[in-house]
Structure formats: C-alpha cells, structure tokens
Amino acid sequence: MGMDGARFLLYTVILCVTVMVCYWRAMDCGFVFDDVSAIVDNKDLRPRTPIGNLFLNDFWGTPMHLERSHKSYRPLCVLTFRFNYLLSELAPMSYHLLNVLLHAVVCVMYMRVCNMFLDEVPSFLAALMFAVHPIHTEAVTGVVGRAEALSSIFFLASLMTYASCTGYHRRTNWGPLVWTICLVTIAMLCKEQGITVIGVCVVYELFVAQRALFKDLWSILLGIMQGKPALPEWLWGSIIRSAVLVGSTLFLLVARIKVMGAQLPVFTKFDNPASVSPTPARQLTYNYLLPINFWLLLFPSDLCCDWTMGTIAVLTSIADPRNLVTVLFWACLVKVVHTSLVRQGRLNRAIIMSLALMVLPFIPASNLFFPVGFVVAERILYTPSMGFCMLVAAGMDVLMKNKKLPKALLTVLLGGLLVSHGLKTYIRNIDWTSEYTLFRSALKVNKQNAKLWNNVGHALEKEEKWEEALGYFQKAASVQPDDIGAHQNVGRTLKTLQRFDEAEQAFLAAKNLFPPVIKGRSYQARVAPSHLNVFLNLASLYSRDNSRLLEADELLRTATEMRPDYVQGWINRGDIMMKLKRHQDAIFVYETALKYEPDNADVHYNLGVVNMELGNKPRALKYFDEAIKHDPDHWQSLYNTAVMIQEERLKDKWPVAIERFQFLMKKDANDSKAPFSYAMLSMDMGDFIAAEKYFKIAIKNDPTFKSALFNIALMLTNNMNRPLDAIPYVTTLLEHYPDHLKGHMLLGELNVNHLKNLDKAQECFQKVIAAEPHNVEAQHNLCVVHVERGDLIQAEKCLTFVHELSPKEEYIVRHLNIVRSKLNDAIRQRQAELAAQQAADKGKGQGSDAAQGQGAPPGQGSPQDQGSPQGQKSSQDQGQGSQSKPKAHHGDKNV
Numbered sequence: 061m062g063m064d065g066a067r068f069l070l071y072t073v074i075l076c077v078t079v080m081v082c083y084w085r086a087m088d089c090g091f092v093f094d095d096v097s098a099i100v101d102n103k104d105l106r107p108r109t110p111i112g113n114l115f116l117n118d119f120w121g122t123p124m125h126l127e128r129s130h131k132s133y134r135p136l137c138v139l140t141f142r143f144n145y146l147l148s149e150l151a152p153m154s155y156h157l158l159n160v161l162l163h164a165v166v167c168v169m170y171m172r173v174c175n176m177f178l179d180e181v182p183s184f185l186a187a188l189m190f191a192v193h194p195i196h197t198e199a200v201t202g203v204v205g206r207a208e209a210l211s212s213i214f215f216l217a218s219l220m221t222y223a224s225c226t227g228y229h230r231r232t233n234w235g236p237l238v239w240t241i242c243l244v245t246i247a248m249l250c251k252e253q254g255i256t257v258i259g260v261c262v263v264y265e266l267f268v269a270q271r272a273l274f275k276d277l278w279s280i281l282l283g284i285m286q287g288k289p290a291l292p293e294w295l296w297g298s299i300i301r302s303a304v305l306v307g308s309t310l311f312l313l314v315a316r317i318k319v320m321g322a323q324l325p326v327f328t329k330f331d332n333p334a335s336v337s338p339t340p341a342r343q344l345t346y347n348y349l350l351p352i353n354f355w356l357l358l359f360p361s362d363l364c365c366d367w368t369m370g371t372i373a374v375l376t377s378i379a380d381p382r383n384l385v386t387v388l389f390w391a392c393l394v395k396v397v398h399t400s401l402v403r404q405g406r407l408n409r410a411i412i413m414s415l416a417l418m419v420l421p422f423i424p425a426s427n428l429f430f431p432v433g434f435v436v437a438e439r440i441l442y443t444p445s446m447g448f449c450m451l452v453a454a455g456m457d458v459l460m461k462n463k464k465l466p467k468a469l470l471t472v473l474l475g476g477l478l479v480s481h482g483l484k485t486y487i488r489n490i491d492w493t494s495e496y497t498l499f500r501s502a503l504k505v506n507k508q509n510a511k512l513w514n515n516v517g518h519a520l521e522k523e524e525k526w527e528e529a530l531g532y533f534q535k536a537a538s539v540q541p542d543d544i545g546a547h548q549n550v551g552r553t554l555k556t557l558q559r560f561d562e563a564e565q566a567f568l569a570a571k572n573l574f575p576p577v578i579k580g581r582s583y584q585a586r587v588a589p590s591h592l593n594v595f596l597n598l599a600s601l602y603s604r605d606n607s608r609l610l611e612a613d614e615l616l617r618t619a620t621e622m623r624p625d626y627v628q629g630w631i632n633r634g635d636i637m638m639k640l641k642r643h644q645d646a647i648f649v650y651e652t653a654l655k656y657e658p659d660n661a662d663v664h665y666n667l668g669v670v671n672m673e674l675g676n677k678p679r680a681l682k683y684f685d686e687a688i689k690h691d692p693d694h695w696q697s698l699y700n701t702a703v704m705i706q707e708e709r710l711k712d713k714w715p716v717a718i719e720r721f722q723f724l725m726k727k728d729a730n731d732s733k734a735p736f737s738y739a740m741l742s743m744d745m746g747d748f749i750a751a752e753k754y755f756k757i758a759i760k761n762d763p764t765f766k767s768a769l770f771n772i773a774l775m776l777t778n779n780m781n782r783p784l785d786a787i788p789y790v791t792t793l794l795e796h797y798p799d800h801l802k803g804h805m806l807l808g809e810l811n812v813n814h815l816k817n818l819d820k821a822q823e824c825f826q827k828v829i830a831a832e833p834h835n836v837e838a839q840h841n842l843c844v845v846h847v848e849r850g851d852l853i854q855a856e857k858c859l860t861f862v863h864e865l866s867p868k869e870e871y872i873v874r875h876l877n878i879v880r881s882k883l884n885d886a887i888r889q890r891q892a893e894l895a896a897q898q899a900a901d902k903g904k905g906q907g908s909d910a911a912q913g914q915g916a917p918p919g920q921g922s923p924q925d926q927g928s929p930q931g932q933k934s935s936q937d938q939g940q941g942s943q944s945k946p947k948a949h950h951g952d953k954n955v
Contacts, residue, residue, distance in 0.1 A: 063180050071184045072168050078191050079164040082482050085489040086156045086201045092495045093365055093515075095203045099155065104138055105145040108692035114138050119207070124319055126657075127625060128589050130433065131320045136249040137207040155203045162209040163200045167191045169216040174450055176223060177268070177410040178457065185474070186453035190446060192482040194360040199439040201492040202365075207251040208442035214247035215257045215421070215443060222261045225301070226269045229294040232301055241308045248312055253443065255316075256420045258309045262302050263416040267401070268409045270298055274401035335431035337374050344375040346427045348382055351389035352436060353422070357448045360481070362505040363488060365498055366515070367436035370508040370540055410454045418447025495519040510540035514549055526557050544570045544591040552597055560601065567598040574622075592626050595619035599632060603639065612636055625656045627663070634666055638673070646670050661691035668700065677704060698724055699734060706741040717741055725757075732762035740771070748779050759789075769793040770803055777806065783814045801828045801835070808841055818845050836866040840875070852883045 063071070091099050099105065102121040104113050117123050119132040140158065148154040171187035178186065190196075199205030218240050225236035240261065247254025266272050334345035352372065356363075364371070375382055400411040421443040425432055456474060459465055491501040496519035502512045517532035530553045536546035551566035571594050596619065599612035613636045619629040630653035637646035647670055653663045668683035681704055687697040698720045704710075705717040721738035724731065739754035755772035758765050769789045776786035787810060793803045808824030811817040822845045828838035843858035859876040866872060 063175060063183075067180065071171060071187070074184075075167045075171065075187055075191055076164045078188065078482070079160060079167060082192055082485040083160045083163070083200055083489060085486060086160055086492070087153050089156055089201055089489065089492045090152050090494055091150075091155075091203065092492060092498050093202065093204075095152075098138075098204045099141060100150060102138070102141070103691060103693075105142045106693060107142075107146060111139075114142070119204075123659075132252070133316065133319050134207050134249065134251055136246065137210050137251065140206060140210065141203075152203070155206075156201065159200050159203060159206050159209065162206065162213065163191075163196070166209050166212045166216070169213060169220075170446055170449075173216050173219060173446075174453065176220075177406070177413050178450065178454060182453040182457040185456060186449045188478060189449045189452060189481070192478055192485055193357075193445055193449065194363060194481055194484040194488050195356055195438050195441050195445055197363070197438075197485055197488040197492065198365060199442040201489050202439065205439045205442070208439055211247050211251035211254040212443050212446075214243050214250060215254050218243040218247060218257045219260060219264065222264065222305075223269070226265055226298075228269060228271060230269075230297070232297055237301060237304060241305075244308070245312060248316070252316070253421050253424045253440070255309060255312055256423060258305045259420040260413075260416045261305055263412065263420075265298050265302055267412045270294060271404055271409070273404055331368055331433045332427070332431055332435055333369065333374050334435070335427065337376075340378065341374050341376045344378065344380070344383060344386070345372075347386045347390075348372075348375055349427065349436060351385050353441060353444075354389065354448075356436070356438065357441060357445055360484065363438060364502045364505040364509075364512075365438075365492075366502060366509060366511055367506070368434055368509065369511050369543070371506050372435055373508075407454060407458065410450065414447040414451040414454065416447065417450065418444045495522075508539060510536040510543045510546050513539060514543075514546055517549055517553070521553070526553055529553055530557070542573055544573050544594060547573070548591075548594050548597060551594075551601075555597070555601060560604075564598070564601055567594055567601065570594040571598065589623065589626060589628075592619045592623060592629065596628055596632055599636070603636060606639070609636055609640055613640075627653050627657045627660060630656075631663060631666065634670075638670065643670055643674055659690040661687040661694045661697065664690065665694065665697045665700075668697070672700075677708065680704070693727070695724065695727070699737070702734075702741075703737050706737060706744060709744060714741065714745065730761050732758040732765050732768070735761070736765065736768045736771075739768070743771075743775060743779070748775060751775060752780070763792070764796045766793065766797055766800065769796075770800070770806070773803075773806060777810065783810055786810065787815075799831070801831055801838075804828050805838060805841070808838075812841070812844060812848060816848075818848055821845050834865060836862060836869065836872070839865065840872060843875070843879075847879060852879055852886060855879050856883055 097120050103109055104117055104121045114135040118129045119134045119138060120130060121138075122129045124131065124133065141155070144155045144158060167187050167190055170190055171183050174183035174186045199208040221236050221243055222240040225233040225240065244255060244257055247257060266277070334342050334349075337345065349372070396411065397415060400408045400415065422440070423429070425434075425437065425440040456470070459470055460467060490497070492498055496516065499512050499515040499519060502509070503516065506512065513532045513536035517529040517536065520526075520529035520532065530550065533546060533549040533553055536543060537550055540546060547566050547570035551563045551570065554560075554563035554566055570591075574591070574594075595615045599615040602608040602612040602615070613633060616629050616633040616636065620626055620633065623629075630649055634646045634649040634653070637643070637649055647667065650663050650667045650670070653660065657663065664683050664687035668680040668687065671677070671680035671683060681701060684697040684701045684704075687694050688701070691697075702717040702720040702724075705713045718738070718741070721734050721741070724734035725738070728734075735754040736758035739751045739758065742748070742751035742754060752772065752775070755768050755775070758768040759772070762768070770793055773786035773789040773793065776782045776789070786806075790803055790807045790810070793800055794807065797803065804824040804827050808821040808828075811821035811824065822842065825838045825842040825845065828835055829842065832838065839858070839862045843855050843862060846852075846855035846858055856876070856879050859872065859879055863869075863872050863876055
C-alpha cells in the first residue's frame with residue numbers, strides 16, 4: 061500500500077539527515093584514486109573544451125576510437141563534473157557534496173520503488189539500510205562513483221514510469237512506455253549498466269503486473285512446441301510491450317557498439333588475472349567471484365578500494381575447496397528463485413523483484429559474458445544492493461509478523477545492524493580523505509595486491525618521501541615479481557635519489573618481463589601503454605649521457621614498434637632527435653605522432669619548438685596556436701606565443717599577448733615567468749607604471765629572479781628617473797648572483813652618477829674587468845671614475861687604452877678629446893701660473909722705479925696684461941662647455 065504525504069515527507073527527512081550524517085566526512089576528502097584521471101586530468105571538464113567532445117570521448121577524456129580507451133561511455137556523468145568545475149574548478153568539496161545529495165535522492169526514489177512491492181515500514185527500512193550500507197562508500201565518496209548514483213536515479217525512474225504503462229490484463233499506455241525508453245537511454249549515458257533496467261521491466265511485466273507463475277509460462281511454451289500457437293489475450297499485450305523494450309535495448313546496444321568502434325577494451329592479467337587464464341580456471345574463478353560479491357553485501361567488514369591483481373587467487377583446479385562456496389551459492393540462489401516463481405503473492409513478487417534488481421544490474425560486471433578491468437569493484441554493487449536491501453527488508457517484515465518471535469529483540473537487532481553499518485560508513489569516509497589513507501587502509505585488508513603497495517608509494521612520492529616510497533615499491537615487486545609497473549616504480553625512485561646504476565638495473569628487470577619482440581606482429585593486445593613507460597624511463601636515463609643518445613633512441617624505437625599508437629614514445633624520440641641536432645628527423649617523428657593523435661597539444665608544441673630552433677618563427681607561432689586550439693590551457697604554448705609576440709615586437713598582436721599573460725597569471729598566481737614577460741611587454745609599450753607592477757609581482761613570487769631584478773633596476777634608472785629606487789634591486793641581484801656582470805656595471809654607474817661613491821664604483825668596474833679584460837664598457841667607466849677624481853693623466857691613459865681596444869666607438873673618441881682638452885687646459889694654466897710667478901719674482905728684483913720706467917700709465921699695465929690670459933681661459937671654458945662631460949656608460953635592458 062502507498063504512503064500518505066505526511067509520512068512520506070517524514071521518511072524523506074529522516075533518510076536525507078541519515079545520509080548527511082553518514083557522509084559528513086566526505087566533505088573533507090580530496091580527489092583520490094580514479095578521481096585524478098576522471099577529474100583532475102580530464103580536459104573535457106574545462107569550459108574551453110567544446111561540449112561535443114563529451115560525446116566523442118570516454119569517461120576519462122580519451123577519444124573512444126583509440127585502442128587505449130577504456131570504452132566507458134558516460135557523457136552525461138562527465139557533464140555533471142563539468143558543472144562542478146564551472147562552480148569551483150578543482151576544489152573537491154562541491155564534487156563530494158553533489159555526490160552525497162544524489163545518494164539522498166536515490167534513497168528517496170528507492171523507497172518509492174520498494175513501496176510498489178512492500179508495505180510502508182519495510183519500504184522505509186529497505187531505503188534506510190540502503191542509505192547507510194558501507195558498500196556504497198566508494199560510489200558516494202569516490203567522485204567517479206557519481207556514475208552509479210546518476211544511473212540509478214534514471215534506472216528507478218524508468219521502472220516507476222514503466223509501471224504506469226502496464227497493469228493486470230490491461231492495454232498498453234504508450235506515453236509512459238516511450239518515456240521509459242527515453243529514461244533508459246539517459247541511464248545508459250550515465251553508466252552502461254543503466255540499460256539493464258529493461259530486463260527488470262520485463263520481469264516486472266510478467267511476474268508482477270500480469271502475476272504469471274512459472275508453470276503458466278511453461279505450459280504456454282509447451283503448447284507452442286506442440287503446435288498450439290494460440291496465446292492468451294493478456295500475454296499478447298505483454299509480448300508487445302516486452303518486444304518494444306527488447307527492441308529498444310538491441311538498438312541501444314548497437315549504438316553503444318558503434319560508439320566503441322566495435323572494439324572491446326583491452327585489459328591485462330594485472331587488471332583481471334582470470335580473464336587470461338585457461339579453461340576451466342577462468343570459469344571457476346568467475347563463478348567464485350559471485351559469492352564473494354554477495355558476501356560483501358551481507359558482511360561489509362573488510363572493504364578495499366582495489367581488488368585487482370593477486371587479491372583473489374585464480375582457482376586453477378576443480379579440486380580447489382573454494383568451489384564448495386560457489387556450489388552452495390548457486391544452490392541457494394536456485395532454491396530462492398524456484399520458491400518465488402511457483403507461488404503467487406505480494407511477498408513472492410517482492411522476492412522476484414529483489415532478485416531481478418540484485419542480479420540483472422550485476423550481469424555487465426560479472427565477467428560471464430565479457431571480461432572487465434577488475435576482479436571485484438565495490439562501487440558496481442551500488443545498484444544491485446537495492447535488491448539485496450529489499451530482500452532483507454522483506455525477510456525482516458516476515459519475521460516481525462511472526463507472533464512467535466520477540467519483536468523487541470528483532471527491533472534491537474535491526475537497530476544494531478543499522479547503527480553498525482552507519483558507523484562503518486562514517487569511518488570508511490575517513491579512509492577516503494587522501495590517497496595515502498585510502499591505500500594504507502586497503503593494505504590492512506589485502507597485502508597480496510601489488511597495486512596497493514605501488515599506490516601507497518605513489519602517495520608518498522607526492523610528499524617527496526622518496527626513501528619510504530622506495531620501500532613500498534620494492535615490496536610491490538616482491539609480492540608480484542612479474543609486475544612490470546612495480547619494477548618501473550623502483551627504477552624511477554632510484555633515479556630521483558640519483559642512484560643511477562641501481563635505477564638502470566631496475567628498469568632492465570622490468571624490460572626483461574616483456575614478451576620478445578616479433579617483427580611484423582602487433583603488440584596492441586598484449587602490452588599495456590603504461591608498461592611501455594619502462595622503455596621511456598630507461599631511455600630518459602640513458603639520455604643523460606650524450607654518448608648514449610642512440611641507445612635511448614633504439615629503446616624508444618622498440619616501444620613504438622610494439623605499439624605504433626604509443627604517442628609518448630614518439631614524443632620522446634623527437635626529443636632525442638633534438639638533442640642530436642637532427643631537426644628534420646625530429647619533425648618527421650612528431651608528425652608521425654600526430655597521425656595517431658592529431659589533437660595532441662604537446663606534439664604541436666614540440667613542432668613549434670623545432671621550428672623556433674630552425675629560425676622559422678612564423679611557423680613556430682602557427683604550431684603553438686594549434687596546440688592552444690586543442691588545449692586552451694596549454695601553459696607552454698600560451699607563454700611562448702605571448703613571449704614571441706613581445707620579443708618580435710608584433711604590435712598588432714600585443715592585445716593577444718596581454719590576454720594570454722593575464723590568463724597565465726590568473727591560472728597560477730605563484731608563477732613568476734608570466735608577470736616578468738608581461739612587464740617586458742609593458743616596457744615595450746611605454747607603460748612603465750604597469751611594467752614596475754608586474755616586475756614586482758615576479759620578484760614577489762621569486763625573490764631571486766635574476767632578470768626581473770636587473771630589468772626593474774635598469775628601468776627605474778633609465779626610464780623612470782628614479783635611480784635611488786633601483787639600488788635595492790641591484791643590490792639584491794648581486795647578493796644572489798655575485799658574478800652578474802651587468803649588475804656590477806649598473807651598480808657602478810649608480811655609484812658614479814648618483815651616490816658619488818667612487819671607490820665602490822671602481823670596485824664594481826674592476827670586477828667586470830677581472831672577468832672580461834676586453835670589456836670596453838667597463839674599461840671606459842673605470843676611466844670615468846678617474847675623471848671624477850680629477851686624475852686627468854690617469855684618465856687620459858685609460859681612455860687611450862680603451863680607444864685602442866675599440867677604435868671605432870665614437871663616444872670613446874669624444875670623451876678622450878674632452879679629457880685631453882682638459883689636460884691641455886690644465887697644462888697651459890699651469891704654464892701661465894709659472895710664467896706669472898717668474899715675472900713677479902723678476903719684478904721684485906728690479907724695484908718699483910724700474911717697473912714704472914716702462915712708460916706705461918700707472919694702474920693700466922696690469923689689467924691689460926691680464927686681459928688676454930683671462931679671455932683665453934674664458935674661451936676655453938665655453939668651448940669645453942659645448943662638449944659632454946664623460947659619464948659612466950651601461951647597457952640596454954636584458955631579459
């Protein structure tokens with residue numbers, strides 16, 4: 061019987077509050093495990109990526125047509141991730157909050173569905189159990205688990221909508237039936253298993269709506285086989301509705317296969333060991349996994365985020381005692397199915413629907429029809445657990461109605477179950493706080509999974525705890541000796557620790573685990589792309605030594621022969637060609653990479669770099685722009701194009717450069733390169749106020765930024781007439797870079813022209829000369845110091861030497877002439893003073909009468925004699941004034 065509005069509202073509030081309490085700690089969790097690939101690294105979330113890409117790429121942002129794609133097609137789920145990115149970019153809380161809200165919605169809808177088969181209280185009980193079940197933590201707290209909740213919402217909506225288009229011996233209501241197909245399609249676009257609701261609807265049609273028994277259907281089938289094709293009228297309606305459902309299912313499956321490119325995803329033995337095991341090991345293991353999954357629903361104590369690799373050993377023999385568990389599981393399942401199909405009644409219909417909800421959504425993950433990329437995955441039990449919870453609630457309802465059983469005890473047991481599950485869920489959310497806590501908790505459950513040891517190591521790597529990480533990687537290699545990834549991780553960490561010889565041995569150990577190279581044979585189905593990174597890492601190690609570059613190239617050549625679509629191998633081969641200065645070969649290699657990934661921004665960027673080195677800057681700019689077209693956030697391309705516009709003084713493109721610098725600064729507020737280059741562009745534009753602002757931002761982010769410190773000091777001196785403000789910057793520059801010669805030149809010039817500290821200036825210029833004895837500018841400035849001191853003889857010698865070093869420099873000739881002129885003036889003045897002194901001495905010897913005996917009128921002879929020398933001196937001062945005084949000389953701005 062249905063719920064009235066008030067009780068439904070009360071139950072809804074209780075469910076929502078329960079969900080929020082159990083998953084409150086999810087708000088503190090970051091992006092962990094698969095979230096990194098699906099959220100952080102997925103360019104389909106970025107606003108600049110066309111929405112249409114979501115329908116061309118898989119769940120992880122990889123084009124569906126590529127062999128390395130996982131073929132998981134969930135564009136509507138990715139669309140919700142994109143919505144979160146629009147709200148908060150990569151702040152994880154909004155992603156987790158939406159997941160929790162969706163789980164609450166599923167719980168309320170699930171309660172409504174349960175009420176179609178159970179009474180009010182058992183329906184609420186089933187929904188409450190579903191809300192707190194610990195198995196759901198991965199689907200709710202793990203952001204990628206959103207696909208489960210979204211798909212379940214439309215799964216349940218499809219079932220409820222279908223229920224309104226049929227009924228006991230009723231005609232078809234076509235409107236709801238069409239809506240059902242639409243909702244199924246949406247569920248499938250959220251996650252693939254959404255399509256299984258079609259099977260649930262067919263079960264509902266036959267055993268609930270039409271209340272058929274197995275014996276009724278069996279007798280009809282026998283009649284057809286005996287030549288009595290007449291069908292009951294009620295069955296025709298069911299057949300038509302079921303045919304429409306099945307036909308739409310087939311259409312959706314064909315469309316899904318077409319989207320996949322008619323290819324199944326490729327998994328390795330490390331993802332699912334049973335998938336590559338021979339018969340009967342493969343079948344025995346697949347069947348054994350069924351009770352394992354049921355046990356996780358029944359007793360969710362030991363939960364683990366990763367059940368791949370050696371978590372569950374392959375059953376290699378029929379004699380394996382674990383097969384008894386499989387037999388027992390199938391026996392119980394067959395008994396329950398038989399019991400529910402031979403009787404009619406509300407309880408039997410509830411059991412049938414419970415089994416349908418538990419079994420049918422699980423089929424795509426069961427490995428029974430096609431292999432999947434995991435052994436067990438807790439999140440895929442999200443929808444099947446609906447059937448389990450309904451089954452438990454139906455059983456509890458039967459027990460409660462049994463008057464022989466104490467209801468108080470049953471209530472206490474039920475309360476204990478709900479509370480223990482809720483506490484387990486709350487605590488389990490804490491495990492998902494970070495990758496380190498998640499994988500450490502998993503190792504408590506399973507120590508035979510090398511992937512878990514590797515992932516703890518990766519988490520420690522992110523914290524730069526290299527020695528600890530190395531221990532976990534080595535443990536992974538010992539747990540699974542044939543795990544290529546574990547040996548590769550050991551090698552990478554040893555390389556980081558600069559233990560290069562040991563790193564090489566670890567990489568070689570990983571390389572030796574590959575199957576032998578067979579010419580002409582494709583390795584696409586045998587080698588995982590991530591494993592090929594062994595060749596890349598070993599090549600990187602070899603390329604440290606220029607004498608081993610050809611060895612490195614040979615390794616990368618082997619990798620690309622094993623998998624021609626291994627784009628990272630082509631990219632690294634191109635880098636080797638660049639180191640070998642074989643630019644045309646590099647272009648060929650990068651263009652080959654583009655054949656496999658035409659939209660790879662890194663390859664376009666590398667082609668731009670090659671063309672820059674070849675001096676073809678317009679073509680380089682074209683490739684950088686192409687990289688930005690495919691990845692609007694491609695940092696290197698955005699930065700390089702903006703810098704090229706600045707350096708080449710492409711004034712018509714200055715607005716583009718400004719826009720890109722501003723975007724880069726917004727994207728990374730702690731970056732120093734973008735604000736520095738923006739400051740240089742502002743100088744070119746004559747906006748020195750803006751240039752000063754951005755130089756200061758660059759220096760704030762990197763207080764030792766050499767070029768920023770020098771250029772702001774130079775600008776303050778030359779362009780803004782604030783030389784004293786420049787001194788702290790050039791002083792800081794020389795504290796960090798005592799060999800910065802242009803810095804010493806600038807500080808020397810400031811000491812000569814503004815601080816008048818000639819000793820300090822001389823010290824600065826002499827440091828430059830000590831490093832570069834033929835530095836004309838420094839030698840000249842040292843001459844200026846002699847001029848300022850008044851040592852014209854030394855200045856003249858100095859300038860003569862500088863003139864010999866650089867005879868064509870006009871300013872040196874001019875300054876030399878000035879000094880020589882001053883020196884001549886000084887000599888003449890000195891000679892005049894000596895002559896005057898001699899005349900005075902001679903006059904004293906002849907007496908005053910003799911002086912007057914010259915016949916000159918008294919008082920006139922002296923001014924007349926002095927007039928000519930004074931006039932001559934005055935003339936020399938004026939002549940000297942028309943020339944510039946020698947000053948310390950410094951260079952232009954420097955990047």
